[in-house]
Every structure is written in C-alpha cells, then in structure tokens.
Amino acid sequence: MSIQLTGITKRFGAFTAVDAVDLSIETGELMALLGPSGSGKTTLLRMIGGLEFADGGSLAIDGVDATVEEPHARGVGFVFQHYALFRHMTVFENVAFGLRVGKRKPKLPEQVIADRVHHLLELVQLRPLAQRYPNQLSGGQRQRVALARALATEPRVLLLDEPFGALDAKVRKELRRWLRDIHKGMGVTTVFVTHDQEEALELADRVCILHQGRIEQVGTPAEVYDMPASAFVCDFLGGGAKLPCTVLNGFADIAGLRVPISNRPPAPGPGIAYVRPHDIELLPGSEADAAAARVTAVQPVGPELRLDLDMGGQVVEAVLDRRTHGHVDLSPGTAVGVRLKRANVYGLGA
Amino acid sequence: MAGFRLHGAAASLAVPFRAERSVIPGFGLTLGITVTYLTLIVLLPLAALVMRPYELGFSGFVAEVTEPRVLAALKLSFGMAFLGACINALFGLAVAWMLVRYDFWGKKVVDAIVDLPFALPTAVAGIALTALYAPNGWIGQWLEPLGIKVAFTPLGVLVALTFIGLPFVVRTVQPVMEDLDKELEEAAASLGATRLETFARVIFPTILPALLTGFALAFARAVGEYGSVIFIAGNMPMVSEIAPLLIIIKLEQFDYAGAAAIGTTMLGASFVLLLVINLLQRWTRRWAGI
Numbered sequence: 001m002s003i004q005l006t007g008i009t010k011r012f013g014a015f016t017a018v019d020a021v022d023l024s025i026e027t028g029e030l031m032a033l034l035g036p037s038g039s040g041k042t043t044l045l046r047m048i049g050g051l052e053f054a055d056g057g058s059l060a061i062d063g064v065d066a067t068v069e070e071p072h073a074r075g076v077g078f079v080f081q082h083y084a085l086f087r088h089m090t091v092f093e094n095v096a097f098g099l100r101v102g103k104r105k106p107k108l109p110e111q112v113i114a115d116r117v118h119h120l121l122e123l124v125q126l127r128p129l130a131q132r133y134p135n136q137l138s139g140g141q142r143q144r145v146a147l148a149r150a151l152a153t154e155p156r157v158l159l160l161d162e163p164f165g166a167l168d169a170k171v172r173k174e175l176r177r178w179l180r181d182i183h184k185g186m187g188v189t190t191v192f193v194t195h196d197q198e199e200a201l202e203l204a205d206r207v208c209i210l211h212q213g214r215i216e217q218v219g220t221p222a223e224v225y226d227m228p229a230s231a232f233v234c235d236f237l238g239g240g241a242k243l244p245c246t247v248l249n250g251f252a253d254i255a256g257l258r259v260p261i262s263n264r265p266p267a268p269g270p271g272i273a274y275v276r277p278h279d280i281e282l283l284p285g286s287e288a289d290a291a292a293a294r295v296t297a298v299q300p301v302g303p304e305l306r307l308d309l310d311m312g313g314q315v316v317e318a319v320l321d322r323r324t325h326g327h328v329d330l331s332p333g334t335a336v337g338v339r340l341k342r343a344n345v346y347g348l349g350a
Numbered sequence: 351m352a353g354f355r356l357h358g359a360a361a362s363l364a365v366p367f368r369a370e371r372s373v374i375p376g377f378g379l380t381l382g383i384t385v386t387y388l389t390l391i392v393l394l395p396l397a398a399l400v401m402r403p404y405e406l407g408f409s410g411f412v413a414e415v416t417e418p419r420v421l422a423a424l425k426l427s428f429g430m431a432f433l434g435a436c437i438n439a440l441f442g443l444a445v446a447w448m449l450v451r452y453d454f455w456g457k458k459v460v461d462a463i464v465d466l467p468f469a470l471p472t473a474v475a476g477i478a479l480t481a482l483y484a485p486n487g488w489i490g491q492w493l494e495p496l497g498i499k500v501a502f503t504p505l506g507v508l509v510a511l512t513f514i515g516l517p518f519v520v521r522t523v524q525p526v527m528e529d530l531d532k533e534l535e536e537a538a539a540s541l542g543a544t545r546l547e548t549f550a551r552v553i554f555p556t557i558l559p560a561l562l563t564g565f566a567l568a569f570a571r572a573v574g575e576y577g578s579v580i581f582i583a584g585n586m587p588m589v590s591e592i593a594p595l596l597i598i599i600k601l602e603q604f605d606y607a608g609a610a611a612i613g614t615t616m617l618g619a620s621f622v623l624l625l626v627i628n629l630l631q632r633w634t635r636r637w638a639g640i
Binding site: 049050051070071072076077078080081082084086087088089090097098101102103104133134135149150152153 | 531533534536537538539540541542543544547551552555556634636637638
C-alpha cells in the first residue's frame with residue numbers, strides 16, 4: 001500500500017534526526033533509504049513502522065492517517081538489523097508468533113497456523129530447519145527466518161533495517177536477488193534501509209538518499225547515479241576524484257581540459273567536478289585534448305586494473321579493463337595521457 | 351609444603367586432559383589450584399560430615415533422622431526455605447524489573463538497599479525482625495488484632511528466610527534483564543503481541559533460567575540459615591524449631607554423630623533439590639544447546 005510522509009520530524013534531545021521529510025512511496029514499490037550513519041534513515045523507517053513516533057508532521061498509509069497508530073494496527077512487517085529472533089523458540093514458533101498473539105478472536109486453528117508457517121518456510125527455503133533454534137542457524141538463515149516471521153501476518157508494508165548488513169559478501173548477494181524475487185512474487189510495498197550504495201542501486205525501484213535528516217534526492221537508481229542532484233549525492237554514490245574546475249557554458253575546464261558536464265550544469269564560475277574512475281581514459285601519447293599524468297600505483301582486482309594517477313598534484317583513480325590493457329606497461333612512474341570523458345559538476349555554493 | 355605437593359600431584363593428574371595443545375597456557379596450574387582449593391575448603395569438611403554418622407550404624411542413622419522432632423525441624427527448614435524462595439522469585443523479579451526498566455529519583459539508594467541482607471550480620475537482622483513483628487512491635491501490634499502472629503511461629507521463620515534470600519534473586523535476574531535486547535520487544539509488538547503477551551512469551555522465558563538460578567541460591571541459603579531465624583522463630587520443638595538449631599542443640603549435648611546425621615540428611619536433600627532445579631534450568635535453556 002502507498003505511504004505518504006508529510007513534514008515528518010523527529011528529535012532526540014537537541015539532535016534533529018529527521019528534519020521535515022516529505023516522501024511518498026507507491027503501492028508495490030521497492031524503495032531504498034540510503035545514507036551514511038546518522039543520516040536519519042533508520043529513524044525514518046522506525047517511524048513508518050510505528051516503533052518511533054514523529055514530533056511533527058504526519059504519516060498516512062494507504063490514505064489513512066497512521067501518525068500515532070500502534071505498530072501492528074498499521075499492517076506493517078518489520079525485519080530488524082540483528083534479526084531480533086526469539087532465541088527460546090524454534091524456527092517454526094518464531095514464524096508462528098504473529099499468528100498466535102494479539103486480540104484475534106477466535107484464535108486461529110493450529111492446522112491453519114501450521115500450514116501457513118510451512119508455506120512461509122518453504123518460501124524462504126528453511127522447511128527442513130523448522131525445529132531448530134536460532135542459535136543453530138547461520139546468519140543468512142536467521143535473516144530468512146526474520147523475513148518469514150515478518151511476512152506471516154500478511155503485512156501491507158514490509159520494512160527492513162539494514163537487512164544484509166551483518167552478512168558476508170556472497171550470502172549478501174544471494175539474499176539480495178532472493179529478496180527481489182520475493183518482492184516481485186508478493187507485490188508487498190517494501191522499504192529497506194542501507195548504507196551500501198551498491199545494494200540500494202541494485203535492488204530498489206527507487207532510492208531515497210538522506211543526509212543529516214533531510215532528503216537529498218529521490219529517484220530511480222539510474223536517475224540518481226547519472227544525475228546526482230547534489231555534491232553529497234554524487235560523492236556518496238562513488239563520485240570518484242574530486243577536482244577543482246571552472247564552469248563555462250556547457251562544459252567544465254578541469255586542468256586545462258574541456259570536459260562535458262553530465263548532470264545539470266551549475267551557473268558559470270568556479271566549481272567542483274567529480275570524475276568517476278570509469279570516465280577516465282588513458283591515451284598512449286600526449287594528444288591535444290589529454291592531460292599529462294603519471295602512474296603512482298597499480299592494482300589488478302579481478303577483471304579490472306585499478307590505477308592511481310598523479311595529474312598535476314591531484315590523485316585520480318582510474319579503472320581499466322585488464323584484458324584490453326593487460327599488455328600495456330603501466331608500472332608506477334610511467335607517464336600517460338589522460339582524457340576525462342564526463343564529469344558531474346557543482347557550483348561552490350551548493 | 352603440603353599444598354605444593356598436592357598441586358604437583360594434581361598437575362601430573364592433569365596430563366591426560368591435555369591431549370590437545372591449547373594457546374591458553376596454565377591449564378595444569380589452574381586445575382591444580384582449583385582441585386586443591388575445593389578439596390581443602392569444600393570436600394574435606396563434607397567428607398568428614400558424611401563419615402561421622404557411621405558410628406551410629408545404618409539403623410542408628412535412620413532412627414536418628416526419623417525422630418519426630420528431627421523430621422518436624424527438617425520439614426520446617428526445607429518447607430519455609432522453599433516458600434521463601436518462591437516469594438523472593440516473585441518479588442525479586444518485580445524489584446529487578448523496576449531497577450532495570452525505570453529511572454526514578456533514589457534508584458541508586460534502592461539498588462544499594464537490595465544488598466543489605468547480604469551485608470547485615472544475620473543476628474542483627476533477626477533481632478530487628480523480631481522487634482518489628484513481636485506482638486508489641488511496630489508491625490506486630492497491627493497484625494495481632496487480626497489474629498496473625500508472626501514472631502515465634504513458623505510464619506516468623508518464613509519472614510526471616512525471605513529477608514535473607516531477596517538479594518540472590520535480584521542480583522541474578524538484574525544483569526540478564528539489562529542485557530535484554532529492546533528489539534525483541536519491538537519485534538513482538540510489531541507482530542501484534544499485547545504487552546502481557548510480550549512479557550509472558552518473550553521476556554519471561556528469556557529470564558527464566560536466571561530466575562531459577564536466583565531461586566536455587568536463595569533456597570540454598572535459606573535452608574542453612576541460622577542467625578536471623580533463631581530470634582524470631584521462638585524455637586518451639588515440633589513447631590518453630592529449624593534443623594540447623596537442632597544441630598547446635600545436639601552439638602551442645604556432645605552428640606556429634608547425631609548432629610552429623612542431621613547435617614548429612616540436609617546435605618543430601620539440598621543436593622537432590624539443587625540437582626532438580628539445575629535440570630529444570632537446563633530444560634528452560636534447551637535452545638542454547640548444541
């Protein structure tokens with residue numbers, strides 16, 4: 001169901017964690033709240049879930065005001081960062097918890113509960129582990145139990161706080177794909193919090209980037225990556241080398257190079273340009289539109305070759321394809337020509 | 351010197367346990383110290399206690415401990431210790447809950463008061479309780495017209511045993527409650543559990559093992575309690591005479607074997623009860639198992 005936040009504010013003492021945030025999340029959408037720690041993303045999620053109450057503003061779920069509603073009445077399922085599984089209960093009982101408690105009259109028959117729990121455990125591929133205790137599970141398995149438990153009450157909205165934060169890289173990747181499949185299958189509106197930009201861009205339909213309790217930008221992964229609305233967003237999404245520049249009409253002057261501006265150009269004048277590693281090209285000799293640079297470090301990482309380049313005192317990082325550049329001598333000290341394909345440029349005031 | 355030699359023997363004993371090399375050194379040393387210490391402080395006195403009634407012979411032993419006065423005393427000691435531990439489990443839980451969950455003015459003072467039964471000489475506690483609950487005492491004078499007699503009755507024994515057991519429950523439950531993850535309660539709430547259900551299904555099962563430990567400690571302490579009870583109990587044979595007092599009486603009559611017989615019986619009964627509580631506790635922690 002759709003969620004509408006209007007001017008939502010939350011303070012902890014003198015600290016404003018969430019500052020007048022307006023955000024609307026569409027029905028069936030998979031939305032990421034992305035930001036560094038302390039940006040207010042978890043507080044925002046907890047307010048949607050009813051675990052924290054706003055000091056100002058209002059929150060509507062499916063058009064109905066839910067600002068002061070109790071968590072369960074909102075029809076929200078919450079997956080906690082550290083899973084918060086009931087360690088004295090088996091996997092089965094953890095998932096069944098939401099079906100047993102509450103002012104439900106009459107109580108659900110045991111057979112209905114068992115069927116529903118087994119269906120959910122099937123969905124999260126944990127059916128054989130139903131009688132285990134959380135202590136006996138791996139991190140990824142616990143995460144899936146937590147998800148099954150949150151889905152048991154058939155929530156209208158699923159909220160996940162740093163769902164893959166505590167898992168190793170491989171499990172994280174598997175679970176990501178798997179969460180997207182489940183979201184597609186069930187169509188439940190989903191909001192998750194993350195500080196990992198790659199995770200947000202890979203998984204979400206739309207990404208909401210937060211900074212110091214305010215929204216910096218909301219958009220599809222392609223939008224926020226290609227057109228970062230602010231220097232912060234650009235920097236946070238892996239902006240690359242940060243170089244001083246002069247903004248001219250339609251392009252930027254970086255170290256004497258004419259570089260096309262890929263985001264919305266700021267007013268002419270001094271500015272800051274962000275050049276991503278992939279947008280740096282190495283040229284064999286010194287050509288007219290290339291700047292002179294020197295290789296200071298080189299590191300092969302899987303299929304890539306990562307280079308640190310000294311460009312007139314500025315250190316710039318470049319990423320090359322190892323297969324196409326494998327034969328070129330790029331040992332430290334080598335002089336190369338550098339071309340910048342495009343840059344995100346911001347005025348100094350912004 | 352004897353201690354040293356004992357340690358040496360224990361260390362050589364320890365070799366078979368050391369099949370695997372460990373990065374943590376000092377296994378032999380610590381095992382040696384542990385065994386020596388436990389032998390001197392716990393095992394030797396207990397062995398002496400168990401050996402002593404032998405001179406009575408088996409039938410003499412049975413006759414000694416099945417004597418009506420002894421049985422009544424044992425029943426009183428164990429019954430009231432059990433009851434007192436139950437009361438402490440209930441109210442100790444409430445005290446721990448309040449100390450962990452809420453911030454209030456004077457919390458530190460309340461927290462310190464909990465330890466007083468530990469620190470107070472038991473005789474002082476006994477005299478104070480007696481003064482309070484005697485028919486003309488501060489509390490006793492209000493209970494007297496209601497027909498409730500506390501001092502010099504089994505009820506007085508219960509009051510004293512409850513008094514000394516309280517800190518055990520509070521101090522074992524408190525840290526576990528402090529470690530309780532707030533997210534667990536939030537998870538329960540978001541799944542639709544009422545406050546009561548959250549307590550009964552999530553919080554209570556988590557702290558139950560600690561509560562049982564506190565219960566066992568309070569109970570064990572109360573069974574052997576002497577100082578605080580004898581003043582308030584009145585010590586009437588068959589009514590309000592506790593087993594430890596009976597042991598003292600026997601000792602004063604130079605009936606060492608008889609005293610040891612009662613002591614051995616108490617030891618055995620305590621051991622069985624603690625074993626049961628331990629098994630119960632293990633069952634409540636079955637989720638932590640392998």
